[in-house]
Amino acid sequence: xxxxxxxxxxxxxxxxxxxxxxxxxxxxxxxxxxxxxxxxxxxxxxxxxxxxxxxxxxxxxxxxxxxxxxxxxxxxxxxxxxxxxxxxxxxxxxxxxxxxxxxxxxxxxxxxxxxxxxxxxxxxxxxxxxxxxxxxxxxxxxxxxxxxxxxxxxxxxxxxxxxxxxxxxxxxxxxxxxxxxxxxxxxxxx
Numbered sequence: 661x662x663x664x665x666x667x668x669x670x671x672x673x674x675x676x677x678x679x680x681x682x683x684x685x686x687x688x689x690x691x692x693x694x695x696x697x698x699x700x701x702x703x704x705x706x707x708x709x710x711x712x713x714x715x716x717x718x719x720x721x722x723x724x725x726x727x728x729x730x731x732x733x734x735x736x737x738x739x740x741x742x743x744x745x746x747x748x749x750x751x752x753x754x755x756x757x758x759x760x761x762x763x764x765x766x767x768x769x770x771x772x773x774x775x776x777x778x779x780x781x782x783x784x785x786x787x788x789x790x791x792x793x794x795x796x797x798x799x800x801x802x803x804x805x806x807x808x809x810x811x812x813x814x815x816x817x818x819x820x821x822x823x824x825x826x827x828x829x830x831x832x833x834x835x836x837x838x839x840x841x842x843x844x845x846x847x848x849x850x
Contacts (some may be wrong), residue, residue: 675850678717682847686710711842713771716848718836723835730817730833734788741779742769743791743805745798751849757788757807783814794837794845795821803830806832809821819849 664680687710690703695832735738744752752769759767770779772791783789789809793802803826810818810831820826822836840848 740767741789743772743773748792753802783812785813787812790817792849
């Protein structure tokens with residue numbers, strides 16, 4: 661077993677446990693990578709980025725007032741859809757779980773690349789769609805998925821890397837998160 665040192669959970673939603681599990685798994689991945697010949701420069705980059713992660717998390721936590729303001733759009737909603745691509749699909753799953761646990765709003769997560777094969781048919785102005793948009797190799801494909809949601813009248817709530825060029829518009833709410841090493845983006849976006 662891996663010790664996460666998360667401490668006791670106080671709230672209903674176990675956010676500390678999930679975040680510390682992701683961090684512990686990243687450390688395990690680095691250790692296994694070292695055994696298998698991971699380039700030392702890459703390892704050093706990730707470790708340096710891990711050390712800077714608390715500062716970035718503080719910046720994300722400072723978004724609470726903006727998130728609270730956006731949450732008012734959910735007050736009368738009964739369903740929500742979370743989207744993520746690649747390593748961020750599990751983050752979408754976690755987001756949907758947290759929304760259900762805290763607000764009792766029905767929420768589902770779906771891989772954004774599979775959007776056309778089911779949930780897109782359910783998207784309309786009454787179903788908010790929440791997505792994470794880190795700056796990675798899948799960003800352009802995700803942007804295309806987001807355009808599909810808007811074409812169906814879906815209201816988007818996007819947690820985006822501050823450098824990806826996504827801006828708020830009619831029906832699109834964007835919260836800019838600080839740039840982070842790609843390997844650590846799932847931790848920050850949680």
